[in-house]
Amino acid sequence: MRRRALLGLAATLPLAARAAERRLVTVGGAVTETVFALGAGSQVAAVDSTSLFPAPVRALPQVGYLRSLAPEGLISLNPDLLLLSDEAGPPQAIAVLRAAGAPVALIPDGAGAAAVPRKILAIAQALGLEGRPLAEAVADDWARLDAPVAALxxxxxxxxxxxxxxxxxxxxxxxxxxxxxxxxxxxxxxxxxxxxxxxxxxxxxxxxxxxxxxxxxxxxxxxxxxxxxxxxxxxxxxxxxxxxxxxxxxxxxxxxxxxxxxxxxxxxxxxxxxxxxxxxxxxxxx
Missing domain, CATH: 3.40.50.1980 (Nitrogenase molybdenum iron protein domain)
Structure with missing residues (x-):
């Protein structure tokens, strides 16, 4: 009876509270940076070798280079979510993760003004967080430079x-x-x-x-x-x-x-x- 009550309570908790209990593995420097910028850095349990910022990530376990991942090592970390740049690979490793039922979210990589907020919003959606304030702030900062750079x-x-x-x-x-x-x-x-x-x-x-x-x-x-x-x-x-x-x-x-x-x-x-x-x-x- 007590167990059912606890489960019912958990189901009614706000998403942010339940999210705080997750174990995340982030692969891709921009992916990791964005998770921290969204305030979810404390949930990150491991990162890849391209994730170098912010400073706390350097103390976390590493899962190797993003293009040469070992699926067995990732699964052994028992993550609640694998947040991977879509540059991650090799493709066979991603296929193995999916076949094993690992919780994978592939984040489209990209470069340029439009890619940055798109990346932020995709990561926020995967985490169940509100990403618009961060995406809009970065986009606004970028736009401040458009006219001055165009004049050079x-x-x-x-x-x-x-x-x-x-x-x-x-x-x-x-x-x-x-x-x-x-x-x-x-x-x-x-x-x-x-x-x-x-x-x-x-x-x-x-x-x-x-x-x-x-x-x-x-x-x-x-x-x-x-x-x-x-x-x-x-x-x-x-x-x-x-x-x-x-x-x-x-x-x-x-x-x-x-x-x-x-x-x-x-x-x-x-x-x-x-x-x-x-x-x-x-x-x-x-």
């Missing part, structure tokens, strides 16, 4: 994913890096292919980028700015002559999560140091 002279730029071995691997269309460059007053000069490709010296000389953008860890792995600018394909560029290499935090700049607007402003300020860009509000999730 576009800087001819390339995004170098890796320069540690051989020809630099650079970003074309359809990548988060391409969307980032377009959002910060830069022109990605590599628009004749999708995804990532090695860059030849001949192509680099012809395209003549004025700035090189890299992730901080990729720049360090390549040996620093001097080593990158000695690369045959990059040494012939105006960017090398001006030593214009901008290092960004990959999760911050490329995640297109709750910090997207602030990341946009920071890189725009690096590329356009004389620009009068508006300040953005201090946000607790940034």
């Amino acid at each position: 002279r576009p800087v001819r730029a390339i995004f170098v994913l890796s320069a540690a071995r051989g020809a630099p691997l650079v970003s074309g269309r359809g990548t988060h890096a391409d969307a980032l460059l377009g959002a910060v007053g830069a022109e990605n000069v590599l628009r004749d292919f999708t995804g990532y490709r090695p860059l030849s010296a001949e192509a680099a000389a012809l395209l003549a980028p004025e700035a090189i953008v890299m992730m901080q860890h990729a720049l360090a792995e390549a040996g620093g700015v001097d080593a990158v600018l000695r690369t045959t394909a990059l040494a012939v560029t105006p960017a090398a002559a001006a030593r214009r290499v901008m290092a960004v935090d990959g999760a911050y700049a490329l995640g297109f999560g709750p910090r997207a607007a602030h990341a946009r402003r920071d890189l725009a300020a690096l590329l356009h140091p004389r620009a009068n860009l508006p300040s953005l509000p201090a946000r607790p999730w940034v």
Whole structure:
């Protein structure tokens, strides 16, 4: 009788109260950031290796890299919900999770102004939380920069994913890096292919980028700015002559999560140091 009464009480509890008891596993840096920004960070029991922010996630158990997940390890965590970026994989692992009846919510990944609130709202819906205030705040911050960035002279730029071995691997269309460059007053000069490709010296000389953008860890792995600018394909560029290499935090700049607007402003300020860009509000999730 007491058990039935307790079960009945549980069924009448507000959704937020029942949600607080959940164990979440989050995969994808932007997914994890958004869960914390929505106030559900205390429910996160484990994360993937791309989830580096906010700081408390670094103390949580890791489930590996988002593209090479082991379904058995995820199931063994006994999560109430697996919140996975749709970039997670391999596909066989997702299929195994679904076949095993694991509670999976795939969150569409994306880049650019429209993708950020869409991602936030999808995660909030999966959690049964109200996501509109967060989504609208991030969208408003992003919109504050639209007119000032549109007024800038576009800087001819390339995004170098890796320069540690051989020809630099650079970003074309359809990548988060391409969307980032377009959002910060830069022109990605590599628009004749999708995804990532090695860059030849001949192509680099012809395209003549004025700035090189890299992730901080990729720049360090390549040996620093001097080593990158000695690369045959990059040494012939105006960017090398001006030593214009901008290092960004990959999760911050490329995640297109709750910090997207602030990341946009920071890189725009690096590329356009004389620009009068508006300040953005201090946000607790940034």
